[in-house]
Amino acid sequence: MLRTNQASLVKMAVAGIISAPTMARGPHRVKADGSPFVPIGTAGVIYNARPGCPAFGWAADHLEPAVCVHTPDAQEDHALHYLANLGNDAVVVSGEARGARGVVLGEHARFIIDFAGEEMAMMCPGDRVQIVAWGTGLQLVDYPHITVRKLDPRLLARLRIDEAGAGVLRVPVTHILPSRIMGSGWELNPEYVDQDICSNDPATVREFGLDRLRIGDVVAVVDADHTTGRGYRKGAVVIGTINHGNSWQLGHGPGCMTLLSCPTPHLQPVLDPDANIARYLGRGTFAPAP
Numbered sequence: 001m002l003r004t005n006q007a008s009l010v011k012m013a014v015a016g017i018i019s020a021p022t023m024a025r026g027p028h029r030v031k032a033d034g035s036p037f038v039p040i041g042t043a044g045v046i047y048n049a050r051p052g053c054p055a056f057g058w059a060a061d062h063l064e065p066a067v068c069v070h071t072p073d074a075q076e077d078h079a080l081h082y083l084a085n086l087g088n089d090a091v092v093v094s095g096e097a098r099g100a101r102g103v104v105l106g107e108h109a110r111f112i113i114d115f116a117g118e119e120m121a122m123m124c125p126g127d128r129v130q131i132v133a134w135g136t137g138l139q140l141v142d143y144p145h146i147t148v149r150k151l152d153p154r155l156l157a158r159l160r161i162d163e164a165g166a167g168v169l170r171v172p173v174t175h176i177l178p179s180r181i182m183g184s185g186w187e188l189n190p191e192y193v194d195q196d197i198c199s200n201d202p203a204t205v206r207e208f209g210l211d212r213l214r215i216g217d218v219v220a221v222v223d224a225d226h227t228t229g230r231g232y233r234k235g236a237v238v239i240g241t242i243n244h245g246n247s248w249q250l251g252h253g254p255g256c257m258t259l260l261s262c263p264t265p266h267l268q269p270v271l272d273p274d275a276n277i278a279r280y281l282g283r284g285t286f287a288p289a290p
Contacts, residue, residue, distance in 0.1 A: 002161060003141040006153040011134040014080050015093070016071040019043040019110050020125035029061070031248040032200035037061065041245065043068045043110060045123050049245075051105040051114050052278035052285030055213040055254040056199075056246045062255070063245030065215055066284070067102065067120060068110040069129045081192050084111060085135035086241070086257070086277065087155030092119075095127035103283055104131060105216060106243035107150065108194060108255055114283045118290065136191075143169060147227050147261045149190050158280040159218065159259075164268065171239050171260065172272035174217040177208055179224035179232055183251040190226040190258035194243050199253030213254050216278035217242045220269030226261035237267040241277050 021043040028036040041049075041060025049058065049065035069090075071077045088104040090113045100119035106112030113129065135152045146169060148156065162170040177197065181204055185195030197210060205211050213219075218241050225233035239260040246254050260267060278284035 002143075002156070002163070004153055004156070005137070005139045005141060009134060009137055009153070011132060012083065013130055014083050014133045015128060015130045016069040016077070016080055016111065018045060018123055018125050018127045018129060019068045019070045029249060032250045037248055042108070044125055045120050047117070047120060050117075050278075050284035051112070051216040052276060052283075053215055055215050055242055055244075056211045058245050060245055061247050061249070062108065062252070063215075064106070064108055064110060064112050065245075066105070066112055066114045067123060067129070069113055070110040080111065080131075081107065083133040083136050084131045085133065085150045085152050086259075087152030087281065088134055089132045091130050092123065093128050093130050095122070095124055097122040097127065103281060105278060105281070105283060106241075107257060108244045112243065114278070116287070116290065143167060143266070145262055145264060145266060149226070149258045149261070151259055155277065155281065160275075168266050168268055170268045170270050171220070172218065172275040173220045173239065173269040174271070174273055174275050175209060175213065175219045176269050176271065177219060177221050179221055181208065182221060182224065182256070183253065185255075186230050188230065190230060190261065194240075194255035194257045195230060196247065196251065196255050197253040198251060199246055200248075200250055210254065213242050214276060215242050215245065216276040216284060218259070218275040218277065219256060220267075221256065225263045226258045227263050233263055235265045236261070236263045237265060237269065239267060239269070
């Protein structure tokens, strides 16, 4: 078992509200082919998509499945982004679904929280959700060259990471991607939101099997270093998870959240079609039937 500093991590309450979808009076954006579209699929409660669902094939842009949570105050929202992590527990504390319990399974413009379908049916934008934030500052004691981001220690333990010796960790992933196909998000800190995989070129989609991606899939990006910021580094490896659906916009596509980063080839991805955080946690489309 990987040794961590989890005993020293602060566990605290953060909170937000279920986001209401918003649009400008002229809502159209432009697809990669120049045609207009109305963006749909972010914010609110998405009833028919949950983590584990396909990232492609939706009549949507940047689909955020299940329940989307943010806070209107900018400073509180930044605290939410930097303190909450994947695998954290969440509970609805107001409204008809008060008491419903879920798990954080993604971070985009909002936090993506998976609840049972019957509980989601009782939720409304504006309902308040509390998250038990735990995981910020998580470190691998025996692997100081590998950086951990956005992970509850309990989820880290479920990633089926194998200690291979000589400072190497092997991680199951569904896809291995080159850094050259990564787009929007290079400018963002790996602790804050994701980086999109460029998907506007059909040949690239076919070459790397991007259309088989599911939300929650664990993937590797090679020759990318997210140890401090995001940048190109030959031999570096990033392990991430797909947090939102495809996009029609240039430079965009399915989002990849950073989970692990190493500036040297000491993170070794191993292909495994079952590598998905929703599957590991038995949530989303992998949840047991009620």
